[in-house]
Amino acid sequence: MNAISRVWIAAAATMMPLTAYAQDVQLTYLTHWAPDTVALLEEAASAYSAEHPGVTISVRAVPFGDLLTTIRSGGTDGTTIASIYDLWLPALVKDGLVAPAPENVAKEVSDNWPAGIAAAASVDGAIYGIPNEVNVYALNYNKALFEEAGIAAPPKTWDELKDAAAKLTDLSAGQQGFGMINSWAAGVVHPFASLLVSNGGQLIADGKPLLDSKEALETFQLYETMIKEGYSVAAMGTADANTTGPYLDNFVSGKTGMIIMANWWESALKGGMGDDFDNIGTAPIPVGPSGDAPRSISYSWQTVVNAGATPAEQEAAWDFLVWLNGPESGKNGASAMADILQSMGILPSRNSDIEAYSDALNRPFLEGYVSTLADAQAFPIVLGGQEFSEALQQVIEQLQYGQITAEEAQANAQADAVSILERAAQ
Amino acid sequence: MRDGSTLFRGPNPRAADGLILLLIIAIAVIAAFPLVWMVLSSLKTPAESMQTPPVWFPATPNLSAYREVAEVIDAQRSFWNSFLIATTTTAGILVTSLMAGYAFAKYQFRGRDTLFAVMIATMFLPPIVTLIPLYRLVTYMGFNASLIGVIVPNLANAFGIFLMRQFIAGVPDELIDAARVDGASELRIVFSVVAPAVVPAIAALALFAFVYHWNTYLWPLTVLQGNSADYPIVLSLGRLLSYNRGAMNTGLVMAGATLAVLPPLVLFVFLQRFFVDSIVSSGVKG
């Protein structure tokens, strides 16, 4: 679309605000959800279209591994609406791919979402997305295996963690005490970060990497110990592009005693374990020697609107998103978005949604997660964040496979982080 | 002795024959095993797929995984997209290759050999080398996220030109001259005099192009941007993997893979003579 026709449409849109919807608007919505969840979104979209004739919404879905590439390669010609992982937002804003939320939408977000989550949808104080799911990490453990090993309670400190891992490990039976994932950036980095913050450390503060701290070294050393003592077998932790594979299989089949994982895995665990799912307990992240209390890492997802869309499309897109994430669209005061997320066992983040689903969120598996949410820090969102994650992933995996020592891992991770964040900020 | 088995001619022919047969059977079994496993897995129940150690044969083969494929992805639509991509691309390649192959084989013009060499050089280029700017170009043209974007950049290729030139060079000049004397236009000569003379090569090229573009993954993945309505079956297979967040869907994925494999495989079994002929000609004359 050329500049002149954009101006013309903008003029038309301001002159005829009431008739803006009279012209047909076609919206596209990109997500990484699986086909069954996409079907629920399509249902909600057609309910909206029924009330707003002239607005049609088609949903496009790609596997998670392709999501960012698809948004990137689409650019300003891509889909009108995209579901994104908060870490990607600064780069997308910098490249002018996403539109800032109009004033009314921004107010809606800051009024109805917890401040930390609304902040993750902002860059330099301006809100760009409507948050939906929130994920937080906790310790998952297999109660049946704990009982067998004579462990009474989930570990509260790193010493207890190592102790429990030692008791749960039986390498001749192919059983590891503590499972560590590899081959998937967020899956590798988030549990590490959760342990790091529970040890009083930080990945990044004020845009500067802090991996050269004593707290970080201790976290790398914890990994090193787990591997050296055989409590964790790196080859049992491989994941494929859909975050399944041996890592999931081993935990599901009782070959792994404990893992650190996010709440959205509930549906995968349930699907894999059936009735045995009741064996899975959730506990806070164990506290490290330099930490004072269990903490965790959280991250959120949000929907953004393409800055290249026409004003009419953008207006319709925001209207749809406000409705989709608002209390009118779902059941019993919840949003349609919350209903979809809960179908996957994922935590919604809007205050009214958490209230509407308070009973469901108290079920044993999720309760352990909801309770850690208050002490969770958002995973740092900076320019170059994705590349930073991938570089840290490589270092941690080298450590997991015994290719480098904890000290080397720390030095490499800090050096990589410094150069990546500097370059990204340019 | 009129065979080529020189390596296996031994002092004790009976024992050597037995060994050869054993070797042939062993290789055939190993080569076929993954495909057999794929089909067997597609007929298992989810519980059977999860067992350790694995069960080889489903207790009662069931087709529910295939029904589920149809629910999860629009399999019919995906097959149609694959068919559309493969056939139109193939048709385009045939037309452009015949014409260019004819010019390179039968015309004498300045810079011909250089031009031909440049064209052939592109045959050795992996697609990733041009992926980034090509993606941008196709977007400029407005072809992104559509089947047109998948098809148009592939309507001509060096291999086709090369193959056609090799074969058309063998068409007698007299045949072409006779048509010219009769007043036929050059285009008419290409399609109604030269083409009938190189039917085996056309068949071979068509089959190769069809299978290649049925199977190709990187370019459609890049250009379609998640527009799953336009997905060919190979991309839809990737979506199956993410169904139910990937949990326990081995049977489903294997059923989808079986379906995707069938068309090129059936085509091959019926037409393998052409495939082999074309490899022979491209390999030896090259």
Added chain:
Amino acid sequence: MRRSHFGSPWLMLTPAISLISVFILVPIVLTVWLSFHDWSTQTGFGAARFVGLRNYEDLFGPISVGRDFRRAFLNTAVYTVLSVVIILPLSVLFGLLVHQTRVAGGQVLRTILFSTYMVPMIAVALVWSKLYSPTEGPINQILSWIGIGPQPWLSSPDTALFSLVILNVWQQIGYFTVLVIAGLTQIPLSLYEAARIDGANRMQEFFGITLPLLRRTLLFSSVIAVINAVQVFEPVVLITQGGPANSTNVLTFHIRRVGIERAQGGLGSAMAVMLMLSLIVIIVLIFAMARQKEER
């Protein structure tokens, strides 16, 4: 060939040449041009900022960008060399087995071998990821029957890349076998008869006649095998994601990640140029080696 008086060749050449120019040649030139620029893949080509050789300096520098690229380059090279080194001898052995007519089954073997070449790589990747599964996969089960312990396959940095090579060989071997068969049919039987009269044994025949006369075929095979191997993508994007510990990060996957996902179009283009240059060098070397032998 005679001079043609029947109109311009351009009528015939225009469709093919314009398509190849627009969709292959122009993008090659753009790739080279972009490799000297800082360019976000999101923006138009006009937004590219000239940075000289900086992208190339980064590729050879100590930062993670350079380390990851060199690892991907090395992985691709190892994958390619292993593929070629395994495919060529196997294709000769299989070609001889199919070509001989003393024992039945050659044609059936050819059909089975070649049908694996028809299978989409994506399906190959999906099936093999299940075959390789450490616990539920049949390969480790079969190994246990003959007393070999479970192998980690795709789960260990020591074996993952090689596991992908096996998958590649399985898919491609049929094509190269048929190439060898084509070469074998070209060898005149009279050569073997003459050799027999001279009392040559079968090994002498193989190394004295068969292998030398297959040289052209094997040269062609190795070029094609190299070109195919550097394109490895589907098993990585679908199964390993370049892991574990970067051991299966290959160039096609890495260039796409850098150039499109991270939108570092200039850097991605510099990597693509390095790949192109290496391929040119390798192919020229293969041909030069063949020519040298021919002259000897």
